[in-house]
Amino acid sequence: MEAGGRAPWMKYGPVVSLFVVLLALWFRAPQNTVLDDRLDTVLSSLLRAESKVGIDDIARPKVAIGFGGCVDLIVDGVSLLKKIGLTPADQPLHHDYIENMNQLAQSFAYFFAPGAAAERFMLNDTLFSELVEASRDLPGNRWAVGGNAPVMAGRMAKEGCDVLLGGSFSSDFNDVLSQHITVAGAVVEEPDIHLIMEYPSGAQWGHYTSRRANRYIVHSDDHNPYLASMEDFAEKLESFQPDLLVVGGLQMMDNFPFQSGERDTLLSRLADLLSSSSAPIGVHFEMASFVEESIMEDLLHYVIPHADSLGMNEQELPNLLSLLKGSNITVLSDPNPRVATVLDQMREVYRILNQRYSDANAASTEDGTNDAKAKGKPLTRLHVHTLAFQAMIVTRGSQWKNTMSATAKASLTANRHVCGSNDIDPSKARLIMDDSFSVSRQEGSQRIPLKETRPVSCWEEEDYEICVAPVLVCTEVFQTAGGGDNISAAGLVLQI
Ligand SMILES: *[C@@H]1O[C@H](CO)[C@@H](O)[C@H](O)[C@H]1NC(C)=O
Ligand SMILES: *[C@@H]1O[C@H](CO)[C@@H](O)[C@H](O)[C@H]1NC(C)=O
Numbered sequence: 001m002e003a004g005g006r007a008p009w010m011k012y013g014p015v016v017s018l019f020v021v022l023l024a025l026w027f028r029a030p031q032n033t034v035l036d037d038r039l040d041t042v043l044s045s046l047l048r049a050e051s052k053v054g055i056d057d058i059a060r061p062k063v064a065i066g067f068g069g070c071v072d073l074i075v076d077g078v079s080l081l082k083k084i085g086l087t088p089a090d091q092p093l094h095h096d097y098i099e100n101m102n103q104l105a106q107s108f109a110y111f112f113a114p115g116a117a118a119e120r121f122m123l124n125d126t127l128f129s130e131l132v133e134a135s136r137d138l139p140g141n142r143w144a145v146g147g148n149a150p151v152m153a154g155r156m157a158k159e160g161c162d163v164l165l166g167g168s169f170s171s172d173f174n175d176v177l178s179q180h181i182t183v184a185g186a187v188v189e190e191p192d193i194h195l196i197m198e199y200p201s202g203a204q205w206g207h208y209t210s211r212r213a214n215r216y217i218v219h220s221d222d223h224n225p226y227l228a229s230m231e232d233f234a235e236k237l238e239s240f241q242p243d244l245l246v247v248g249g250l251q252m253m254d255n256f257p258f259q260s261g262e263r264d265t266l267l268s269r270l271a272d273l274l275s276s277s278s279a280p281i282g283v284h285f286e287m288a289s290f291v292e293e294s295i296m297e298d299l300l301h302y303v304i305p306h307a308d309s310l311g312m313n314e315q316e317l318p319n320l321l322s323l324l325k326g327s328n329i330t331v332l333s334d335p336n337p338r339v340a341t342v343l344d345q346m347r348e349v350y351r352i353l354n355q356r357y358s359d360a361n362a363a364s365t366e367d368g369t370n371d372a373k374a375k376g377k378p379l380t381r382l383h384v385h386t387l388a389f390q391a392m393i394v395t396r397g398s399q400w401k402n403t404m405s406a407t408a409k410a411s412l413t414a415n416r417h418v419c420g421s422n423d424i425d426p427s428k429a430r431l432i433m434d435d436s437f438s439v440s441r442q443e444g445s446q447r448i449p450l451k452e453t454r455p456v457s458c459w460e461e462e463d464y465e466i467c468v469a470p471v472l473v474c475t476e477v478f479q480t481a482g483g484g485d486n487i488s489a490a491g492l493v494l495q496i
């Protein structure tokens with residue numbers, strides 16, 4: 001009986017399991033194919049949108065970019081911390097700057113778990129040198145040209161622009177720059193080094209697991225905080241006659257131990273430079289990770305009023321907005337925000353900054369001071385880059401062209417940069433944006449479906465156009481650092 005009872009099972013068992021496997025395949029295969037098809041269509045449609053606009057390769061657009069630069073030493077963050085024997089902090093904690101090992105452990109843990117980008121000044125030279133020494137022989141480490149200005153310059157030169165770059169570099173650094181980049185600034189012996197601690201999604205450090213790929217950066221600059229190249233840059237600017245002026249790298253001043261009044265002098269000189277450029281050229285300011293409240297206030301006073309365009313990520317947007325609304329710095333925000341949330345924050349930043357501009361104008365007309373410097377400029381372009389999507393607000397009738405193609409290019413550049421390859425491989429990409437998104441968190445707001453054949457959604461509101469493009473998120477991360485700079489620069493190139 002027993003044998004007889006088992007026989008049918010043994011006979012049909014393999015057939016049953018084969019059937020189960022086939023059934024599973026039948027259920028899964030079409031869905032995967034659908035997903036792959038969807039990705040392929042989004043990719044080809046984004047590429048088509050990007051190539052709608054060409055760049056004049058005879059009269060190359062001219063872009064002047066400041067300030068500073070460094071050599072990036074890129075390592076796997078967790079491997080480095082293990083090598084130096086830093087045990088995971090019990091308590092993640094935010095620090096404005098880093099003075100010792102314990103603070104490093106707490107600060108790293110704070111940003112590592114949510115997977116939020118962060119950059120901190122290291123006040124302790126000894127500790128910084130120790131970290132750099134430990135990184136030098138860490139397997140898989142890489143050296144690269146770094147700093148916002150050189151990365152944006154590199155991307156713009158690659159995309160067909162002639163660039164004037166303000167920064168003080170060592171001579172071997174100058175040698176690796178593109179032939180389309182002219183440097184304004186002194187040659188220095190010892191370039192500043194930035195230590196980039198990258199980590200993939202799901203990386204583990206003790207009981208912490210990273211929710212997304214990102215990096216934690218420490219630096220201990222000697223040259224960059226002083227905007228040492230500014231005078232040279234200002235001088236060359238006159239004859240260079242750029243079509244666009246880009247400012248970035250000012251976060252190197254954050255928490256730097258300046259003498260009293262020093263930073264103020266530097267930034268007010270920068271304000272003069274931005275407002276005195278003879279022709280009314282576009283000015284773009286690339287935000288970054290700032291935590292010192294007083295420098296943010298200075299930016300609001302000296303830099304942002306002179307910018308026509310701002311670029312930033314999902315951490316920097318809420319930080320700026322909170323300050324504009326009179327609240328404190330926000331050190332950490334949701335690293336994967338929804339489209340509606342980001343668009344609402346962008347609308348508010350756009351509205352508040354333009355309100356400030358018209359208030360300043362009204363005031364200066366009233367008291368008869370017709371001082372052009374005091375007026376600043378309205379904000380006509382705002383680009384926010386996030387992991388899942390790119391979003392832009394551009395004023396109708398402003399100087400910025402081709403917003404749809406620029407948003408597509410920014411999105412493609414995100415994948416190209418993070419995967420480290422110019423050709424996008426759909427098998428290393430993933431769409432994480434939802435099938436449709438709401439244009440605002442306000443009740444009853446319109447939902448826009450993500451159409452594979454027209455992935456960039458653009459529409460008009462008030463006096464501006466909004467474009468949103470999904471990012472084909474890279475799943476095999478080569479590098480996240482410098483992503484924002486490459487993306488912002490790529491978006492600007494098509495809009496000059
Ligand atoms: C700086 O770092 C070194 C090496 O880790 C450490 O010995 C020293 O105590 C630190 N200094 C301060 C002021 O924390
Ligand atoms: C804002 O910062 C001040 C000064 O650091 C602090 O006293 C205050 O508690 C903070 N407020 C909030 C809401 O975090």
Ligand SMILES: CC(=O)N[C@H]1CO[C@H](CO)[C@@H](O)[C@@H]1O
Pocket residue numbers: 145150151152153154155416417418420421422482486
């Ligand atoms: C993917 C990509 O091209 N990334 C670039 C970002 O910018 C730096 C500096 O120009 C380049 O070295 C990277 O190749």
